[in-house]
Amino acid sequence: MKEKRNSKLIFAVLSFAAIIFIIILMAVHQTKQLRQQQDEVIKTAYLASKQNELINYMRLAEISIEHLYSAELDPIEAREEAMRILAKLNFDGGMDGYFFAYTGDGINEAVNLLQPNQPERVGKNEIDRTDASGKHHIKELIDVAKKNGRGFVNYTAIKPSNEVITPKLAYVVAIPEFQSTVIGTGLYLDNVDNVLDKIHKQLSQHIFESVSLLIITALLGLIIIGWQQKRVGEALARFSFTVNLHNKICHRLSRIIRSLKENKTPDVSATKDILSELYETLREVRILMGRKRDINALFDRVREIAASFTNRLFIDLKCEGNETDLLDSTIDALCNIVEEALNNIERFAAAEKVTIYLLGEPTSIKLIIQDNGTGFDLTNIQPPEDSGLYFMKTIISDIGGKLTIASLPNEGTVITVIAPRK
Structure with a gap:
């Protein structure tokens, strides 16, 4: 009977532990899904904010040079003056926030006219220039501007402030008044990774705390199960002891009563042994049932x-x-x-x-x-x-x-x- 109770206890403990383990797995899985969804929402919102920021920067650049669109000015001189104005404009500390310009013609050739942080590139044809992933981003910048008048392009570039290859979002605008010149600017998107890293750390901490709470709850549950099982075992032991005691007392007393009914004097020594045994048994009951x-x-x-x-x-x-x-x-x-x-x-x-x-x-x-x-x-x-x-x-x-x-x-x-x- 004791082995049966132990088997039931082991089964109850294993079942409870399995349920807690499944709950933990489900919680971790759902948290990972939530993190992925959260990442998408944050990236979308972050990208939208950067797009609006770039539009505002480009609007500032256009306002700065739009007075040079007049037909009364020599187109070449006006274009060169516009480049000088744009070279003086910067944002985000100046090193990472600058404006660039390319010329574009029908054969998709482009000459970099402005790169204030890399003056050696000014005047060179970069139509075949690629980023770290092999993307012809200069060509795509010109094509987007010529086709749509303005637009966004994603690529990678070396960030001047730390010289690390970083994702970049550029916004370009075609200026037909300056012989199809394309001007643009861009923002490096490494901040979104930093934001996501912080969120992931917070989420990991939340997962750890939740799992720890579940484990503590499981341990408390196992302790309660063990305690209840112990109480049940003690109650069953008392019941079994009581039944055995009842049978033993009835048997002993029946012998004495039967001897008296038969007018036989019970053996004094045997009777003393019986009474001593009954006394010892009752003493054990008192201790066992003691409050x-x-x-x-x-x-x-x-x-x-x-x-x-x-x-x-x-x-x-x-x-x-x-x-x-x-x-x-x-x-x-x-x-x-x-x-x-x-x-x-x-x-x-x-x-x-x-x-x-x-x-x-x-x-x-x-x-x-x-x-x-x-x-x-x-x-x-x-x-x-x-x-x-x-x-x-x-x-x-x-x-x-x-x-x-x-x-x-x-x-x-x-x-x-x-x-x-x-």
């Missing part, structure tokens, strides 16, 4: 007993110990010993003072009862079964404790009791 109470319940009971003798004896009572549960059987045994000892002191010791010391220790309860009475010689005393000393030793023995007595004539008596907590 637990706080150690202060013991202190209160002893104080009440001592108070009932204070009009006849001077009693000094000291109680010390931490809060620990004790069985009712332990409390009853110690209180009976205190009461019996005080009765004996009052009747036989002629004591003027009695000291009672109760100490709650980690694994036991210590009781010391000391008087300054007449005392006695232990070597000459064999207490009969109906004496107080025999009664006290029997009581403490029943709960697995120990009682010792130290006494000398005219020097008083010390009774020391050690009782287990459980």
Whole structure:
């Protein structure tokens, strides 16, 4: 039966652990999906904000040079003046935020007219220039501007401020008044990666905290399951013990009753053994079914007993110990010993003072009862079964404790009791 209970406990624990594991996997999976969706939303919003920013920068550049579109000016001189104006414009600290310009013709040739951060490129044909991925981004910039008048192009470029290849978004506008010149500017998109990294770290922290909470909850659940299983096991053990006890008592008593009905005198020795066995069994039942109470319940009971003798004896009572549960059987045994000892002191010791010391220790309860009475010689005393000393030793023995007595004539008596907590 015990193996069956253990199997059920193992099955319950494994099932509970499997459910928690599945919940954790689902939570992690859903969190990853949420992160992907969140990344898309952030990237879309970030890209839209950068596009608006580039449109505003280009609008500023167009306003700065639109007065040069007049037909009264020489086209070449006007174009060169426009390039000088654009060269002076910058944003984002100037190093990474600049404007560029290319000429474009029908054969898709382009000459870089402006690159303030890389002057060596000015005047060179870069129609075949590619980025790190092999994309002909210069050609695409010119084609987009010539086809749509203006537009966006994505490519990679070396960021001047840190010389790292970085994704870039450019916005170009065709200026037909300047012989199909294309002007544009761009923004490096490394900030979005930094933002996403921060969000991912926060999300990872959130996942860790959630999983930790689930694990803690699972552990608490397993502890509760184990505790409940233990209680169920104890209840079943008590039930089984009670059934066996009932059968044993009925069997023993039936033998005695049957012998009496047959007018036979039961064997005294056998009857004594039966009664001794019944007494031992009942003692085990009392311990097994014993209710637990706080150690202060013991202190209160002893104080009440001592108070009932204070009009006849001077009693000094000291109680010390931490809060620990004790069985009712332990409390009853110690209180009976205190009461019996005080009765004996009052009747036989002629004591003027009695000291009672109760100490709650980690694994036991210590009781010391000391008087300054007449005392006695232990070597000459064999207490009969109906004496107080025999009664006290029997009581403490029943709960697995120990009682010792130290006494000398005219020097008083010390009774020391050690009782287990459980």
